[in-house]
Amino acid sequence: MTEVTSNAPLEGARASELGPVARFLKATELDTRMLGMVGALLVIWMGFHILSNGLFLTPRNLWNLSVQSSSVAVMATGMVLVIVTRNIDLSVGSLLGFVGMIMGVTQAMFLPRVIGLPLGDPTIWIIALAAGLAVGLVIGALQGFLIAYLAIPSFIVTLGGLLVWRGAAWWVTSGQTVAPMDATFRLMGGGPGGSIGASWSWVVGLVACVAVILMLMSGRAQRKRFKFPLRPVWAEVFLGILVSSVILGAVWVANSYPWPAGTVRRYAEANNITIPEGGLFISHGIAVPVLMAVAAGIIVTFIATRTRFGRYVFAIGGNPEAAELAGINTRWVTMKVFMLMGLLASFSAAISTARLNASTNAQGTLDELLVIAAAVIGGTSLAGGVGTVAGAMLGAVLMQSLQSGMVLLGVDTPLQNIVVGFVLVVAVWLDTLYRRRAQ
Amino acid sequence: MDQSPAPLVEMRNMSIAFGGIRAVDDASVDLHAGEVVALLGHNGAGKSTLIKILSGAYRRDAGTIFVNGEEAQISNPRDAKKYGIETIYQTLALADNVDAAANLFLGRELRTAWGTLDDVAMEAEARKVMGRLNPRFQRFKDPVVRLSGGQRQSVAIARAILFNARILIMDEPTAALGPQETAQVGELVKQLKADGIGIFLISHDIHDVFDLADRVCVMKNGQVVGTARTQDVTKDEVLGMIILGKCPPGAIPGPGAMTMAA
Numbered sequence: 001m002t003e004v005t006s007n008a009p010l011e012g013a014r015a016s017e018l019g020p021v022a023r024f025l026k027a028t029e030l031d032t033r034m035l036g037m038v039g040a041l042l043v044i045w046m047g048f049h050i051l052s053n054g055l056f057l058t059p060r061n062l063w064n065l066s067v068q069s070s071s072v073a074v075m076a077t078g079m080v081l082v083i084v085t086r087n088i089d090l091s092v093g094s095l096l097g098f099v100g101m102i103m104g105v106t107q108a109m110f111l112p113r114v115i116g117l118p119l120g121d122p123t124i125w126i127i128a129l130a131a132g133l134a135v136g137l138v139i140g141a142l143q144g145f146l147i148a149y150l151a152i153p154s155f156i157v158t159l160g161g162l163l164v165w166r167g168a169a170w171w172v173t174s175g176q177t178v179a180p181m182d183a184t185f186r187l188m189g190g191g192p193g194g195s196i197g198a199s200w201s202w203v204v205g206l207v208a209c210v211a212v213i214l215m216l217m218s219g220r221a222q223r224k225r226f227k228f229p230l231r232p233v234w235a236e237v238f239l240g241i242l243v244s245s246v247i248l249g250a251v252w253v254a255n256s257y258p259w260p261a262g263t264v265r266r267y268a269e270a271n272n273i274t275i276p277e278g279g280l281f282i283s284h285g286i287a288v289p290v291l292m293a294v295a296a297g298i299i300v301t302f303i304a305t306r307t308r309f310g311r312y313v314f315a316i317g318g319n320p321e322a323a324e325l326a327g328i329n330t331r332w333v334t335m336k337v338f339m340l341m342g343l344l345a346s347f348s349a350a351i352s353t354a355r356l357n358a359s360t361n362a363q364g365t366l367d368e369l370l371v372i373a374a375a376v377i378g379g380t381s382l383a384g385g386v387g388t389v390a391g392a393m394l395g396a397v398l399m400q401s402l403q404s405g406m407v408l409l410g411v412d413t414p415l416q417n418i419v420v421g422f423v424l425v426v427a428v429w430l431d432t433l434y435r436r437r438a439q
Numbered sequence: 440m441d442q443s444p445a446p447l448v449e450m451r452n453m454s455i456a457f458g459g460i461r462a463v464d465d466a467s468v469d470l471h472a473g474e475v476v477a478l479l480g481h482n483g484a485g486k487s488t489l490i491k492i493l494s495g496a497y498r499r500d501a502g503t504i505f506v507n508g509e510e511a512q513i514s515n516p517r518d519a520k521k522y523g524i525e526t527i528y529q530t531l532a533l534a535d536n537v538d539a540a541a542n543l544f545l546g547r548e549l550r551t552a553w554g555t556l557d558d559v560a561m562e563a564e565a566r567k568v569m570g571r572l573n574p575r576f577q578r579f580k581d582p583v584v585r586l587s588g589g590q591r592q593s594v595a596i597a598r599a600i601l602f603n604a605r606i607l608i609m610d611e612p613t614a615a616l617g618p619q620e621t622a623q624v625g626e627l628v629k630q631l632k633a634d635g636i637g638i639f640l641i642s643h644d645i646h647d648v649f650d651l652a653d654r655v656c657v658m659k660n661g662q663v664v665g666t667a668r669t670q671d672v673t674k675d676e677v678l679g680m681i682i683l684g685k686c687p688p689g690a691i692p693g694p695g696a697m698t699m700a701a
């Protein structure tokens with residue numbers, strides 16, 4: 001370790017030559033690319049807020065935005081790994097449609113009518129969800145097998161999948177919409193019932209803050225143990241406070257959005273509560289689909305950065321030949337990436353069928369493009385090897401912000417598509433510029 | 440060298456063709472513990488292809504590999520590593536987008552009690568081994584694509600010596616290095632040889648390796664021209680083998696040796 005200490009003065013000298021901003025970024029190790037995205041998101045939000053005369057940055061709109069982003073965000077986490085391995089998955093939208101159909105038919109037709117479970121039976125939603133997840137996993141495995149072991153390009157396999165699973169979604173009921181969904185299953189779609197309320201939201205927020213602080217501390221302890229260079233203490237404290245405030249701020253926003261008056265009245269009647277003079281304020285709190293998306297983000301980030309599998313995914317993307325020569329079973333890793341993608345698309349199917357309270361064969365149409373766009377805007381390189389799950393989720397929120405902002409402003413759908421397409425191309429162009437400069 | 444009956448590695452009658460090109464044609468070569476065998480020949484002679492069969496990167500069409508006198512089943516890189524065969528590839532074979540430590544441990548990651556990657560421990564080990572090879576190396580956080588050619592080469596070398604290789608294959612290991620670093624690699628070769636490791640040292644330039652090698656094996660057009668102990672031949676004679684395929688009296692001729700009639 002002698003070289004670390006001997007070089008320390010040199011590093012210090014270099015640091016003092018940097019400007020205050022650069023020094024701040026160096027000390028906190030914040031990713032400038034990620035900061036740029038957050039900045040872009042804030043600009044978009046402020047822009048819509050001003051253009052809509054203050055309708056955009058309201059608890060109601062932000063809460064809806066979070067719920068609308070969930071389905072695409074969940075799939076975007078998996079798409080990062082797919083694109084990192086130099087593959088693509090064009091089938092996720094159709095897969096969502098087909099799996100949604102399977103889950104709908106299982107809970108609304110198969111279990112009550114064929115098996116004879118009473119409506120509202122607590123096992124219904126579990127069986128329906130499990131059936132959907134199993135189907136998604138198997139389809140992912142099948143596509144992954146064709147790509148990894150038969151060496152058919154992923155573009156072709158999943159383009160085929162896009163057609164096949166959309167057709168299959170139609171076939172399940174010959175095109176008929178299936179409704180309604182099981183009451184418990186519907187919680188995954190959000191809404192007043194599908195949110196965890198104010199107290200639980202604070203609990204979740206506080207637990208998240210504690211987890212962040214513990215992670216910062218254990219990271220520091222680890223680096224100290226091996227005598228690696230440390231971040232300055234002020235930078236650690238700053239990061240802890242920053243992340244905690246963002247988390248608690250988000251909880252506060254979710255808790256500021258009350259149930260609609262009608263729902264409150266029905267709830268009060270059902271529970272024999274008399275509504276006070278000024279009305280009863282019942283918070284939505286964090287929506288269940290948002291929790292599912294955050295959980296997916298955390299789990300896939302963990303897989304990508306902390307496990308051997310994740311390391312192999314990135315190594316394959318960086319240099320497939322080197323990964324193979326290092327003894328990595330690259331085919332099996334690739335197949336597993338597509339299995340994970342199938343599983344995540346199934347969770348998205350659960351979210352969107354629950355939200356719609358129905359399964360239709362058109363569900364998820366064009367979602368593959370939103371998901372890929374979210375990942376790419378979030379910094380996943382189509383050349384492979386580079387990408388972050390957090391970036392992709394932010395990308396999903398950014399795409400959804402554009403879309404719901406334009407809906408709020410009354411922009412026509414064709415123009416919305418034009419804007420989204422334009423933004424995608426510009427975002428990737430900016431990213432290319434950034435990477436060229438970073439080299 | 441001691442000619443004990445069972446060499447550390449013996450490749451017998453290796454052949455491999457790509458399309459119509461017979462990249463390696465009936466080549467045989469062996470290596471003993473603590474011995475350095477230089478594999479020489481022009482670009483395209485088949486050196487890299489021959490050792491890639493040994494390292495499991497290519498499947499041979501014909502031939503047998505023996506390790507310690509016993510037939511070895513090597514059909515992928517994992518198999519080769521199980522026999523203690525480590526390789527520094529001519530192309531380096533690094534994952535450009537991850538850092539030095541991740542490359543050193545690629546495929547053999549250290550893990551915590553929870554089964555997660557132990558990045559801190561891997562970085563500590565990486566700092567140790569890199570400190571030995573290239574004490575000025577500091578860029579442990581950068582993806583290796585940002586490193587200089589020499590630094591990348593040290594990462595590739597460090598990876599090969601990290602796991603106690605018994606057989607080390609170095610394919611043009613000094614291609615990207617300056618004179619000082621080349622000398623350092625020479626020292627490393629001597630040190631590893633003293634530890635009893637058998638080394639295949641591959642080069643298209645005889646001057647790089649003649650003084651380090653115990654024996655030379657010259658290839659031309661996929662065939663072995665001949666094998667010789669370095670004390671039995673001169674540099675000029677070896678050059679004749681490389682350029683003309685002419686086998687001098689001090690060497691044992693192979694299938695690629697120019698026939699007397701020609």
Ligand SMILES: Nc1ncnc2c1ncn2[C@@H]1O[C@H](COP(=O)(O)OP(=O)(O)O)[C@@H](O)[C@H]1O
Binds near residue numbers: 488
């Ligand atoms: N993967 C491959 N596919 C097709 N031809 C190859 C491949 N690898 C090597 N070759 C051919 O085999 C011959 C020997 O190449 P190589 O072993 O790299 O030579 P050397 O390492 O001695 O310079 C060359 O003609 C080369 O073009």
Ligand SMILES: [Mg+2]
Binds near residue numbers: 483486487488529610
């Ligand atoms: Mg070569």
